[in-house]
Amino acid sequence: MSTQSARAHIHDLLTHALLAAQRENRLPPLATTDVTVEYAPPEKADYASNLALRLSRAVRMPPMQVAEVIVAALPESPYLAEAAAAPPGFINFRLSEQWLARQVGDISAQGSTYGDCDVGGGAALQIEFGSANPTGPLTIGSGRNIVLGDTLARVLAAANFAVQREYYVNDVGSQMDTFARTLLARYRQLHGVDAHVPADGYAGEYMVELAAQVKEAEGDSLLDLPESEALQQLHERGLALMLTSIRDDCALLGVEFDEWLSQAWLEDEGRVQGAIDTLRERGRVAEREGAVWFVSTDVEEDKDNVLVRSTGDPTYFAADIAYHAYKLERGYTTLIDVWGADHHGHVPRVKASMAALGHDPERLTVLLYQLVRVLRGGEEVRMSKRTGDVVTVREVVDEVGVDASRYFLVARSPDTAMTFDLDLAQQESDENPVYYIQYAHARTVSILDRAQQEGFDRDAANLALLRHPAELDMLRHMVRLPELVEDIAVQLAPHRLAFFAQELAGLFHAFYRDCRVLDADDRPLSHARLQLVHAARLVLARCLHLMGMSAPDHM
RNA sequence: GCGCCUGUAGCUCAGUGGACAGAGCAUCGGUCUUCGGAACCGAGGGUCGGGGGUUCGAAUCCCUCCAGGCGUGCCA
Incomplete structure (x- = not known):
């Protein structure tokens, strides 16, 4: 800076x-x-x-x-x-208007890094998001999680945090068992064996496709195995296939993770047992009703929670305790989790567990987002994960494209139970705000291209000539980008990017109307305005890139 | 029952202690097409769910009621 x-x-x-x-x-x-x-x-x-x-x-x-x-x-x-x-x-x-005009030079000099600020001070921050169970394709709800998380990660990096993105793979537990049993039933059915999807199983068609992939790779070799062994193999195969699919869906959204951390790995490493042992040493564990409990009643929670079931299996909660301890162990001083609001009850007990292990729970911030409703043809689409009746990330990206998908998912406050209108997102018209911003960017490029063809030289600009109200209004907004990045990083409010970009696009269009940029009769003013257009292009592009959207030269 | 989130213009949503409550879309009326009209300008439209309180000041904080969503000791 x-x-x-x-x-x-x-x-x-x-x-x-x-x-x-x-x-x-x-x-x-x-x-x-x-x-x-x-x-x-x-x-x-x-x-x-x-x-x-x-x-x-x-x-x-x-x-x-x-x-x-x-x-x-x-x-x-x-x-x-x-x-x-x-x-x-x-x-x-x-x-000062002179000061504002001079900022054009600063913005151009900083180029694609303009907007950066230093609230992070280089601190190691981990943001965990996505983290949907690998029992089915990513739904639009997970899409919201991933887009919020990824946009925040981009902004936090701009705010000078050393950001690590992690996807937690919940690859053990009863839901994965159900997944494997469903896959076995589908696999048997493909071989003409009379088998039934479990009552609590995953009825979605994608399970048949998974089974077909297994059949292709393994033929009928799993049919004769003892059931437990077949289930174990299908668990592994199905998990690998689902993870590939999830990774592909993330790629569709333009999102990559630094780490995919497996719950099974945490357990195999003994970290889950280790966390339970430590809690026991600290007197925070009780055994009753055949289960092992984390005692938090007098601390931050209104009830105790099970760590080890009466079956002997650790709960998701136990693994999550070990997981959060492991995050801190790796040196991240700030932790962010992005969770659906249906997990909000989980927040106090995870924080209580951090405190019980001697960590500062304030290090963790959980960003909760409300669920997504989908409107198609003007009517709400009913969703049920169990029946496989879901709107997937893949469908949405196929239908409306990645830019519109990301824009709509990020443009609402996480606290809003948003409605995703597929028909609106798909429209390439003035009803769709996505194109308003991108169009402004394309216009800047068009002007800059034309200026080059016609021999204007913006490097010769005298910025003090920028004093038209439309020019200054646009500048007043542009100089706020570093402040916006700071606010978003502090408030974890990525939706503000969308509003900022929308307003800047509007100011640019107003400037375009009021201020002729290329004027052969007034080259000095043209040069100054070209510098302004160049700076506007940088700021618009930065906003779009922070939202994970493209900044097209042409539309 | 209890906990969290939400309730703001016809619709989708900003604004969470400040100045007469905002935007986009929709509606109506203009620009009329020389750097891209996927644009611009203007108008109408709101007792900020109801009520009470705190404050110099409340959409914002507190209490209460109403409505919706999510959750509520061995799913995750």
Whole structure:
């Protein structure tokens, strides 16, 4: 970063002013006050602080007076054209137009890294997402998980975290057993043997296709095996095939993981037993009703939870305890899990287990997202994983493309039980917001190409010529990208990217209308505007890439 | 019963302590087609689920009620 963001700079100015005002006895001595800077309504200012309003009571002065004292103590800054107190006690800041125009040069110089910030400070962060059971193809719900996780990972990397992406493979347990039993039934059926899919089995057609693949590879050799052995082999084969399919689905979405971590591996390594042993040593384990329990009743949970079933098998929860301990053991200081809201009850007990093992549960943040409804032909598609009646990632990407898929899945707050309208996402019309952003990018490219053909030289630009309101409005938005990346990294709110990009595209289109870029009669202005268009292209492309979308040159 | 999430314009959704509550789409009316019209401008449309409270200030925080989704000791 060659320069500090405007917001961070104003924050520092206010902090200095506050100290200076106290030093000069224009304000009484204060305990440390956290200074906040926010975006102001555009007609009032660019940035604003409510510092004086919040201080008013403590210093026993009217807010407006406090604001005026602070304004008077503000250092000069090349960033600002104006700082003023405004009723009822806000401190408003206007960015300098000359400073804004100069940012075009900074943005161009930073190129595809413009937008980076340093909230992470290089800290090792792990984000675990996806992590759907490998018992069926990825559903659109998992798609939301993966798109949210991947977009966050991209933003966190831009915020200077050392990001590792991991998919947790839940390859043991009762659901996998059911998966294997279903596969065996389908395999037998393909050989003309009378067999039935278990009542709790996976009825989806994909299981027949899996069985066919096994048949192709193994012929009838599994038919004569003892059932337990056949099940074990089908478990392995089916798992491998499902993982390949899931990996392919992720690739369709443009997502790659650094690690696929297997629950079976954790168990084989003795890490699950080890975690249980450690909890026992710490007096946090009880045995009753034939099972082993994690005792958390007096701590963070309202109930105890089973670690080892009466059958002797460890639960998913026990493995997850070992898994989270292993994450920290590998040196990640910040952990993020992306889970569907149906797992929210799992959060307190995982955190309780971290505390019980002597770790700081605050290291883990769980991003919960609500479920996805799908609209097709204007009607809600009923889904059931058990019957195999699901809308898959593959179907959606095939129908609407990867860009629209990702856009729609990321553009809603994780807390919203979103509706995915397949027909809208598929439309290549002005009803579809996806193309609005991409079209703006394509327009920038088109102008830049044309400028080159017609012999304009943007390197000769005098940026001080940029003073049209449409130019400055676009710049005011563009300089907020590093602040946006910071906010998204802190709030884990990737959907804000979509809104930012949408607004920037709108500002660009308005600029395009109001400001002729290529004008042979005014080459100096054309050159400056070309630099601005070039910078706009960089920012639009960065937004699109952070969302995992393409930034097309032509549409 | 209890816990979490949600309820904002006709629809899909932003905004979670600040300034008269916003966007896209839809509707209606304009630009009329010289750098890409997949664009732009304007208009109408909301007791922010209801009620109470805290605060200088509440869509935002607290209480309560209503509605929907998800969950609630040996599925994950």
